[in-house]
Each structure stands twice: as structure tokens, then as C-alpha cells.
Amino acid sequence: MNHQTTVLNHLQQGKTISQAEAIELCDCYRLSAVIDRLRKQGFEIVTHNERNKSGIGRHARYELVKEVAA
Template sequence: MTHEIQILNHLKNGDSITVIEAGNLYHCHSLSGTISRLRQAGHNIADVWESNVLNKGRHKRYFLAGEFEA
């Protein structure tokens, strides 16, 4: 199963995902590229910036638009 299919199925289940989660769950280490390809295929994927819990910085959380409440 491709990363695009795995990530899309994850999002269709109503779940959101970060790069760390994608790596841990699906061994997907280029989530931004996967999301970009899914968007180009017509999927309405939104994102929000989140602060890192353990260190300074932030990361994006991706979700299907209209299906996730932060």
C-alpha cells in the first residue's frame, strides 16, 4: 500500500496526522510531499501549526477540511 493511500485512509477515518505520527505509524518520512500529491489529486487537506511539546519550535497537523476539530 502506498503512503498516499495509507495517509488518505487515516484522514478519511476522521483522524489528523503529524510528520512524527506518519513516520511512526506508516514509515512515511516525507509527509509534506505525500500531502502535496494528495492535494494535487483533488483532496481538500487543511493544516494547522502546533507548538512542539518537548522542545521549541512547531509542526503542522494535517486533516481533511471540515472533518477535524482542534
């Protein structure tokens, strides 16, 4: 299974994903590129910016809000 399919399946289960989680899930180090390709296919994915656990800096967390219309 490729990164795009793995990330999409994860999002379709109602889960969100961050870069760190993508690395653990499927060894994906270019999550933003995967999200960009999914958006170009018509998936509506929102980006939530959240604080890092250390409280210093922020990171993106992606959420699928709308699937591609058939």
C-alpha cells in the same frame, strides 16, 4: 499499501496526522510530499501549525476537510 493510500485512509477516518505520526504509521518520512500529491488530486487538506511538546518550535498537523467530488 503505499504511503499515499495509508495517509489518505487515516485522514478519511476523521483523524489528523503529523510527521512523527506518519513515521510511526507507515514509515513515511516525506509527509509534506504525500499531502501535496493528495491536494493535487483534489482533496482539501488544511495545515494546522502547533507547538511541539517541548514548547520550542512548531510542527504541521494535517486534516482532511473535503473529499474529491465524484
